[in-house]
Amino acid sequence: MATSKQQDDIEQSENRVNEDHIRAPLITQTNTRVTEAKRQDRCMVYLSTFIAVCGSFTFGSCAGYSSPTQSAIREDLNFSIAEFSLFGSILTFGAMIGAITSGPIADYIGRKGAMRMSSAFCVAGWLAIYYAQGALSLDIGRLATGYGMGVFSYVVPVFIAEISTTDLRGALTSIHQLMISAGVSVSFIIGTMLTWRALALAGLVPCAILLFGLFIIPESPRWLAKIGHQKEFEIALRRLRGKDADISEEAAEIQDYMKTLEKLPKANLFDLFQRRYLRSVIVGVGLMVFKEFGGLSGIIFYTSSIFESSGFPSEIGTIIFSIMKVCITALGTTLIDRVGRKPLLLVSATGVVIGCILTGTSFYLKGHEIAIKEAPILVVIGILVYIGSFSVGMGIIPWVMMSEIYPINVKGAAGSLTTVVKWFGAWVCSYTFNFLMTWSSFGTFILYAAVNALCILFVIKIVPETKGRTLEQIQAAINTS
Structure with a gap:
């Protein structure tokens, strides 16, 4: 017959076994929830990146527009080689102007504000090209789309880098160049099937997606911290990392860095x-x-x-x-x-x-x-x-x-x-x-x-x-x- 001490040992062993049986599925469930939460935490980062790179696609569409349309535009508008060369190259002048102003604009009105403004220039430019009856409006439209390209070329990768986590930053920021390549390639390919005016209208599609999407996604938390909007900074960072994420360490690091920068x-x-x-x-x-x-x-x-x-x-x-x-x-x-x-x-x-x-x-x-x-x-x-x-x-x-x-x-x-x-x-x-x-x-x-x-x-x-x-x-x- 078992002694009182032996019975206690048996009961304790049974309790440990029962606890292990209970704990095992709980641990599995907890790990599953953590994995799901981690995946959900990144949804807003992915969505924000997708919206932002619509600007990169617009960039590529503008750059690729002149190649497949050269013969048709010259024939329809009776352009000389010199006139079409001006039309093609004026894009880079607009982009240089956009590049000069992109940094101050993005610092003054925010990353989202800069993308919104850039989209507006591209929309105006595409419409000017679509309705063009001569060289002047065609060149003005091309200049406007070039300006939008110049702003996008700076603000899109900066925005993505500032919202991304460390392990995703390189891959997500590089999507900027991928979408530029996609924009160029789509223009090259569908430009062989559409008229030059229809191709200009097609350029409005990514602009529309971007303008609508900017109402959904948050502003760059780092920019908000830089301008001292503490409440908006925390809200934006939490939206990007997920409502259940612990943002205290990342927020503290960003704020400490901003305090250092304030002294400069x-x-x-x-x-x-x-x-x-x-x-x-x-x-x-x-x-x-x-x-x-x-x-x-x-x-x-x-x-x-x-x-x-x-x-x-x-x-x-x-x-x-x-x-x-x-x-x-x-x-x-x-x-x-x-x-x-x-x-x-x-x-x-x-x-x-x-x-x-x-x-x-x-x-x-x-x-x-x-x-x-x-x-x-x-x-x-x-x-x-x-x-x-x-x-x-x-x-x-x-x-x-x-x-x-x-x-x-x-x-x-x-x-x-x-x-x-x-x-x-x-x-x-x-x-x-x-x-x-x-x-x-x-x-x-x-x-x-x-x-x-x-x-x-x-x-x-x-x-x-x-x-x-x-x-x-x-x-x-x-x-x-």
Whole structure:
């Protein structure tokens, strides 16, 4: 017969077993709830990103509009080459103006306000193009859409970076470039099926989605904290992280950083060249310089003529080019937070160098009447290697890093400077491309290869890795190192 002590031990063992049976499903249920809550916490971040990148798609639609419509516009409005060239290139002038004003506007009326204003300019521009009966209204419309592009090019990646969690920031910010590529590609493809006026109307669709969506999503919490709207800051951060999320640590970190920034004077353009900000400026501007002067705008604006001059069917080449650009950019968005910014930049720049060399070699062979049948195929391979390599890294990462490396007190001025450099480079590259090709097709692509080779050295020596760090950690590290 069991003693009293033995009975107590048996009862305690049974209780522990029963508790374990009860606790096991409770733990499972709790973990499930945590997983579901974590997933739900990100819903507003995903929705806000989707709404914001409608501006990126609009950007791409504006950039891609002139290529498929060139023949139709020239025929309908009796445009000369010079008149259409002005129509095409005036986009970059509007974008430069937008870039200059984008930072101050985003700082003054907020990230959402800047996107709303940019959408309004794009809507006005598309309508002016749709109703155009001559060069003046067509050029005014193109200038207005360019201005909208310039603002979008800064404010969209900044907004996404400021609302994202650390583990999502790289991938979500890189969607900006993916949607630009998608906008360009959709314009290229549907432009072969729609009239130029109908294509202008199609450009209104993403603008409408963005304008409506901005009423649903919250403002950037970091901007709200910067301007001292404490209550709105907490509401916005909680909406982005979920009602059951603990935002105290993140809110405290953001507010502590803002208190540090309050002690600093309001920055202007000349302040960017102070030692404390200089490395950020060198990285941000340097990446944009290599991105544009490495041949991007010339190749994208004149893809059809490159294929034609090589003897390859331009329509087939352009469609392949467009599809590949979107697919590889999508791949890049999945890799950026896994592989890191710096390795992707190095792989991308190396591939771009190879693509330029292949394309240049094909024009050399054609010019010297060597391997006449193989030269057109080599051009296609070279251009596809170029755009594929560019899209996986150089196309995405400069925008991502621009949104990460600048402290918020100089982000307006620094963002404006960076995007101005980007659009100035786009104008120089697109304007000089035909002159360079007339001088030497082979020499043009070897020149681009040399620029991108310098980019590899720049990335190795200067560019930091920002993967896995908060914005505050990145900015503190880069500006004190």
